[in-house]
Amino acid sequence: MYVMKTNSILCLVGLFLIISTNAQSQNKNTPPPQIEIANGAIQGMNDSGVYIYKGIPFAQPPVDNLRWKPPQPAKNWKGVRKADHFGNGCMQRPIFGDMKFRFPKKSEDCLYLNVWTPVKPAKSHKEHLPVLVYFYGGGYMAGDGSEYRYDGESMARNKKIVTVTANYRLNVFGFMAYPGLTKESPHHASGNYGLLDQVQVLRWVKKNIAAFGGDPNKVTIGGESAGSMSVSGLMASPLTRGLFRGAVGESGGLFGPLTPMPLSKAEEQGEHFAKMVGAQSLAQLRAMPASELLKATAERGSPYFSDDVDGYFLPRTPAQIYEAGDQAHVPLLLGWNSEEMNYHALLRGKQPTPENFISVIKKDYGKNADEMLKLFPHSNKQEVIKSGTNLASDRFTLFGTWKWAELQSKTGEKPVYRYYYSRPRPQMRNNTGNNNSRPTGAVHSAEIEYVMGNLPTNRVYDWQPADYKVSHIFQDYVSNFVKNGNPNGLGLPMWKPLNKGNEHNVMHIDVNTFLQPAQHRNQLLYLDKLYSQSNK
Helix, strand or coil: CHHHHHHHHHHHHHHHHHHHHHHHHHHHHCCCCEEEECCEEEECEEECCEEEEEEEECECCCCHHHCCCCCCECCCCCCEEECCCCCCECCCCCCCCCCCCCCCCECCCCCEEEEEECCCHHHHHHCCEEEEEEECCCCCCCCCCCCHHHCCHHHHHHHCCEEEEECCCCHHHHHCCCHHHHHHCCCCCCCCHHHHHHHHHHHHHHHHHHHHCEEEEEEEEEEECHHHHHHHHHHHCHHHCCCCCEEEEECCCCCHHHCCEEHHHHHHHHHHHHHHCCCCCHHHHHHCCHHHHHHHCCCCCCCCCCCEECCCCCCCCHHHHHHCCCCCCCCEEEEEECECCCHHHHHCCCCCCHHHHHHHHHHHHHHHHHHHHHHCCCCCHHHHHHHHHHHHHHHHHHHHHHHHHHHHHHHCCCCEEEEEECCCCCCECCCCCCHHHCCCCCECCCCHHHHHCCHHHCCCECCCHHHHHHHHHHHHHHHHHHHHCCCCCCCCCCCCCCCCCCCCEEEEECCCCEEEECCCHHHHHHHHHHHHHHCC
16 A cells, blocks of 8 residues: 555655656747837837836937937837836935945936736737736936836736836936026927926837737826826826826826926026036036046935926926816826824924924914914924924825815816825834834835735835735726726725715725715815915
């Protein structure tokens, strides 16, 4: 009996080895996926049924005379281009510690995108899958389409969505306006080059995504922080009509404190920067090494380069465009986190006492301080912490996101779905620090891994079963929205849009997810009044 059992086990082991060897041989002999796009043939990677194409150029390198010009379409190539590694990252300083990149190097030559698809190359043109184009955050100063948290594999594998991440120019290279640039432009515009890169990405997607199994008429754009601000701008811009059918915004919109500056002010910033680096003309600026320009952005007195009302990408302020109903009329899913910014930012490091709160509010709001103090309770430490966190969040990205939702729900003619995300990240792995320093809410950018289904790729945090539950809910909402323009689906709490008789509702996303009346509305309405006065 023992001999028979042993022989049986040996036979099973041998059979397993044969099957395994054959499978490895087949995988080794199976050629990487290859498809033809407008510029030529590309060869990607097969990751167990998800086909990945990295580092595809969507525009010419913006170098030399193309520095500070709108992106030019990529040139054709001969032969088969390898698309098995990420392209260069755009020029940036190491500003944010939570950004983990996979690009080979930083360079001005950085206009590349990446595609994840569940469709075999031979079947690509027969499929018509929905598409998500996701733009990274980083304050227009940092970020890259190769970041782990934006990886599109989970969306492609689990949700059957063709997912695209793409680079766009940053900082002085992506957002500097300058009189010489305005003068040479046929549109009399300068700045916003990073946003024009995003427009070029969408044009590329419209032209090429069918080769990956995507439907060019089922494209949804999304982004977080600066990526979300970009999405609000892409909806406002006349350059993007017909390039997408839905939008997702996470913590950011070009309204209130984030309203783009006038072109004239942006040009003044550019002139100031030119003097800082000793350049007396546009030609001299273009001749300077990229590394020197980037280094100068870290110097004291260097301006913060951001979007402007250039008359081309943005013919008017986004608020004016949305108020007139001239933005893209597409379904919108957007929201913010419970702790976008901490009370420490408001109190400038002072202790959370009623006295310190009153002092800061009086200094910051002058004649409006009394009304602000009525709206933000501050009678004890706990109230100061809560009100301070709420107001700091409002002044950072929350108000801009809220205003975007309000305007789109009134003039956009399509459903608007608004969320409030409150799941705090868990402890860091091997954390020996003080647990009391952990945030009590969801900090800015904390939702990205949950939305994209990428908790396993972030090994910094000790994810718990509850975190995977939240990710499942959030990713389902977003993927349903990408597919149908509606986040609702089986097993999910019903999400009613703002502009269907539910003006004050918001979906509270956490371990327990539910629709509830919006909190904090009176404070936001008053801030809206103040920002409207200051922007006139």
